[in-house]
Amino acid sequence: MAFENLEVWFVTGAQLLYGGDVVVAVDAHSNEIVKGLNDSGNLPVKVVYKGTVNSSAEVTATLKAANNEEKCIGVITWMHTFSPAKMWIHGLQELRKPLLHFCTQYNKEILWDSIDMDFMNLNQSAHGDREFGHIIARMRKNRKIVVGHWQDAEAQKKIATWMRVSAAWADAQDMLIIRFGDQMNNVAVTDGDKVDAEMRLGYHVDYYPIADLVAVQNEVTDQDIANLVAVYEKEYDLAENCKEGGKDRSQVIEAARAEIALRRFLQKKEAKAFTTNFDDLEGIDQLPGLASQRLMAEGYGFGAEGDWKTAALYRTMWYMGQGLPKGCSFLEDYTLHFDGENSAILQAHMLEVCPLIAEHKPKLEVHPLGIGGKNDPARLVFTSKEGEGVAATIVDMGNRFRMIVNKVDCIKSKELPKLPVASALWIPQPNFEVGAAAWIMAGGTHHSSFSYDLTLEYLEDYAEIAGIEMIVIDNHTTLSEFKKELRMNEVYYMLNKALC
Numbered sequence: 001m002a003f004e005n006l007e008v009w010f011v012t013g014a015q016l017l018y019g020g021d022v023v024v025a026v027d028a029h030s031n032e033i034v035k036g037l038n039d040s041g042n043l044p045v046k047v048v049y050k051g052t053v054n055s056s057a058e059v060t061a062t063l064k065a066a067n068n069e070e071k072c073i074g075v076i077t078w079m080h081t082f083s084p085a086k087m088w089i090h091g092l093q094e095l096r097k098p099l100l101h102f103c104t105q106y107n108k109e110i111l112w113d114s115i116d117m118d119f120m121n122l123n124q125s126a127h128g129d130r131e132f133g134h135i136i137a138r139m140r141k142n143r144k145i146v147v148g149h150w151q152d153a154e155a156q157k158k159i160a161t162w163m164r165v166s167a168a169w170a171d172a173q174d175m176l177i178i179r180f181g182d183q184m185n186n187v188a189v190t191d192g193d194k195v196d197a198e199m200r201l202g203y204h205v206d207y208y209p210i211a212d213l214v215a216v217q218n219e220v221t222d223q224d225i226a227n228l229v230a231v232y233e234k235e236y237d238l239a240e241n242c243k244e245g246g247k248d249r250s251q252v253i254e255a256a257r258a259e260i261a262l263r264r265f266l267q268k269k270e271a272k273a274f275t276t277n278f279d280d281l282e283g284i285d286q287l288p289g290l291a292s293q294r295l296m297a298e299g300y301g302f303g304a305e306g307d308w309k310t311a312a313l314y315r316t317m318w319y320m321g322q323g324l325p326k327g328c329s330f331l332e333d334y335t336l337h338f339d340g341e342n343s344a345i346l347q348a349h350m351l352e353v354c355p356l357i358a359e360h361k362p363k364l365e366v367h368p369l370g371i372g373g374k375n376d377p378a379r380l381v382f383t384s385k386e387g388e389g390v391a392a393t394i395v396d397m398g399n400r401f402r403m404i405v406n407k408v409d410c411i412k413s414k415e416l417p418k419l420p421v422a423s424a425l426w427i428p429q430p431n432f433e434v435g436a437a438a439w440i441m442a443g444g445t446h447h448s449s450f451s452y453d454l455t456l457e458y459l460e461d462y463a464e465i466a467g468i469e470m471i472v473i474d475n476h477t478t479l480s481e482f483k484k485e486l487r488m489n490e491v492y493y494m495l496n497k498a499l500c
């Protein structure tokens, strides 16, 4: 139900050369295709047929209306007849919503025995979609192209992916990211140009002093806390020292107080993501690790130590993946495990790993942190599920944003009795040495946003809509080709900037 108030517009291209009967037939076919897509059960967002456009004026009016309709997160175009593409120029210049060019055809197979010239005057997608494709290529307009029959589940799934990404794109366009404290001092990779990020990605990043959060925290009542601790007791296994009467029970209570305050603060500001800094917690009892873990699971973007880009990317990846089964998390390259073919990277953080990726019911524990000079924090401890996933980051290269995506294989992790944090253990593709070297060569962060449910296609669609660079590290990666790609991209984006 996450996407139920959104819609994608379906616009059919044609022209008036072929007479009124053809216009009526095009309309009927378009309605049938849209109904078929909606009834397929494969699409998360409702498709709305917005009519057939037969002239430049109609194209422009329809695409301008798409810009102005808040519910509309993207436009699918399909050419039923040959729609001379100069009529699309002005409309496409206006269009600011994501575009999907659906190269399909009403009939599935060639009707060998009955096909005649009347049929050909009506059904011209094969050449119509090429004419339309040309003008988009000529205008250097970003789009996704899906080729396939409209009743084919594979084609529908490609549209579904683009829909989820387009919904997340719309969600990002008014994304407020709240930072308590700044970047961890001196850290380069998590910083970047916030003005450019707002222009290019939609992110709006605001700073609030921790004192503002403390003021909200002071309003939290004992009853609020009791209610939340009851939720903890239901959802997690509490360590002995965390149970009622346990010696660290008070730390669980303080963790609940901070969580309630943080959630209220984010709700009041209508923020979608936040960052914390363990050096800036005056008036807060402990690093709000449990709060960050639980808020991530609700969809709030989170980045540690002021990392606003990863906070935003987590929110976007969570948004795309709503309703999908395996989950996502903020993670950090924590420590390396050299073991031949099984060499792997332990993924964790001081506290803040999202319980959506847990393989079993998390344990709620309180232990010392040894950094930040605060009281011992509560945290959820668990190991992650096994399976393939994607780790992504966005870095600021000075003249552009670069998204780096690594396909990774999560393997069985182990308990860490002396290091009580939640963790995942993964082997980067194509293997530990090449995967890690490529990530480092591309300038990737030590933080990433990870998802089991999303595939490269989602992040490709996202980078295409945003118009940012995307670098993939997967089983096809070799370091020599990777290095060439980075160098080629350097030239491409330099020229691209000069041309724009």
Ligand code: MN
Residues within 6 Å of the ligand: 304, 305, 332, 349, 447
């Ligand atoms: Mn960190």
